[in-house]
Amino acid sequence: MHNPLVKYLIGTCILSVGLVILLSATEIARGLTHFWEYWLGKRPAGSATPRVRSDDSEQPQYRARLLMWRVIGALIVIDGFVWLARATSEVFRTMPHTKP
Numbered sequence: 001m002h003n004p005l006v007k008y009l010i011g012t013c014i015l016s017v018g019l020v021i022l023l024s025a026t027e028i029a030r031g032l033t034h035f036w037e038y039w040l041g042k043r044p045a046g047s048a049t050p051r052v053r054s055d056d057s058e059q060p061q062y063r064a065r066l067l068m069w070r071v072i073g074a075l076i077v078i079d080g081f082v083w084l085a086r087a088t089s090e091v092f093r094t095m096p097h098t099k100p
Helices: 004-023 025-039 059-094
Strands: none
Touching: 004 025, 004 059, 025 059
């Protein structure tokens, strides 16, 4: 793929997905916590409101999920910047070079 416009579009899409994941990592981790509680039977089926837990046993798992989603988002953002840098290098490579 040597079309810089396509590389710019792919890089922009990847960058935007990474930013969405990075900025909403808290909500993703919280939603996964509620999902796993429901899946494991710790939360009744009709309870849609989040339950405040004073249990410290769930806190490290939540922090691990939050850290995991932040790392995933950061890696995707970095990948988006790599695509944009490759597209920019392709543009500079295809530009005519004149010697003075």
